[in-house]
Amino acid sequence: MLKASKRMLTEHQVIPTVNKYRTILVGDPYCGKSSYIQLLARKEKESGAPILISDDQNEFEFSVRSSTTNRAIFIVYDTANQEKFRSLTQSYYRRVECALLLFNKHNEDSLLNLNKWYCDIMNYSKNREKNFSIVIVCLITNDANDLNEESKVKISSIVENFQKEKEFVIGSCEIDLNKPNNLKEPFEIIHEHIQDSKFLISESQLIYNSNFYIKLEKNSKSKKCC
DSSP: OOOBOGGGGTSOOOOOSEEEEEEEEESSTTSSHHHHHHHHHHHHHHHTOOEEEOTTSOEEEEEEEOTTSOEEEEEEEEOTTOTTOHHHHHHHHHHOSEEEEEEETTOHHHHHTHHHHHHHHHHHOSSTTSOOEEEEEEEEOSOGGGSOHHHHHHHHHHHHHHHHHOTTEEEEEEEETTSOSOTTHHHHHHHHHHHTSSEEEETTEEEEOHHHHHHHHHHHHHHHHO
């Protein structure tokens, strides 16, 4: 179970500007997870942004800025089709605070299997009791025009209902790997969500989110004025 620091019990700790969040890519094998994160890494390198990549290219570290200019570092684990080795993927689940739940828009099975992957995360994550954040990512790897309107509506409906039903799913987005102009959007969704939460998780350390209390105080004052 996640433990809070001793200082948390006595005061509202002022958090550092940068926090690290460990994130796993989850979804069916060959749905495009590795293609997605490697494309993001390449774009970061091309732009000159700092990014760290492990030798086996299964771990990535880069930063994301929010609308309030606060910065967060995401350490991303790509299981790289190791899903059949259950004990290995379970060890990833235990150490992360966030997850991207990915499916391929051109592969219906990968969409229908989202619930299976969500259950895996819930069964093995140690951090699910506090602020675990999951974003659903729809990947487009082929021509988006290949899908008829009925299929698009069906996919949108499934994703929308899934997001409503699952407690830890905080948002969703669509990324076209042929026109990659929003590769960081899932991480931006997580970062914005975490900033509005009462607590932050930084490398399994639970700390008070000072931004939450600042907003709370402002709202309280505005209510009194009225």
